[in-house]
Every structure is written in structure tokens, then in C-alpha cells.
Amino acid sequence: MANIKVFEFDRTLPKFQNIINDENTMINIITLKKGEELPKHNTNSNVYLTVLKGSGKLDSGGNIFDLRENMLLNIEKGTEMYIYNENSDILSFCVTKIPNPNNLKG
Numbered sequence: 001m002a003n004i005k006v007f008e009f010d011r012t013l014p015k016f017q018n019i020i021n022d023e024n025t026m027i028n029i030i031t032l033k034k035g036e037e038l039p040k041h042n043t044n045s046n047v048y049l050t051v052l053k054g055s056g057k058l059d060s061g062g063n064i065f066d067l068r069e070n071m072l073l074n075i076e077k078g079t080e081m082y083i084y085n086e087n088s089d090i091l092s093f094c095v096t097k098i099p100n101p102n103n104l105k106g
Contacts, residue, residue, distance in 0.1 A: 011092035026097040037084040045097040047075040054088030
């Protein structure tokens with residue numbers, strides 16, 4: 001018999017929801033209202049970013065990526081990035097970090 005866990009989230013809730021934080025994976029849902037941003041930072045693990053709702057921009061060292069619904073980005077550990085919502089009522093995206101950065105050594 002399969003062991004299945006169900007996790008629910010709301011892609012319209014304020015900024016940050018941590019959905020999964022286990023030994024292997026961290027999954028967060030981030031929601032930005034129009035005019036909000038996720039500050040510039042370097043990724044602390046390998047990231048899969050899935051746009052769930054809306055549109056926005058990702059700036060990585062001056063390279064601008066247009067984010068839109070149903071888009072998946074693979075972002076390497078250590079990549080500089082800054083995400084912002086200029087025009088959508090809501091920009092909601094899922095950030096999957098593998099491995100979980102809390103369990104990385106060094």
C-alpha cells in the first residue's frame with residue numbers, strides 16, 4: 001500500500017507559506033501582490049520555480065525573464081535573483097528546493 005501525504009495551500013494568501021520542510025526537500029508558496037517584490041538574493045539550493053498564477057519578472061544579474069502561468073524554471077544553487085510583480089493583481093509561484101538547504105553542509 002502506498003504512503004501518500006496530502007498538503008493543501010492557498011495561492012492567494014499573503015507572501016509566504018512553507019508547505020514542506022523535510023530531510024530532502026523544501027517547498028514554499030510565495031504570493032506577491034501588484035508592486036511587491038522578493039528581494040535580491042542568491043539561491044541556497046537547486047531551485048525549481050513554478051508559476052501558478054499571474055505574471056511578473058525575474059532579474060538574474062541583469063538578465064530579465066518574463067514569468068507567466070504554467071512556466072517552470074530550473075535555477076542552479078548560488079544564482080542571484082530578484083523577483084517582482086509589476087502588473088498582475090497576484091503573482092503566485094511554488095519554490096521547490098532540492099536538496100533542502102537546511103541539510104546542506106558547508
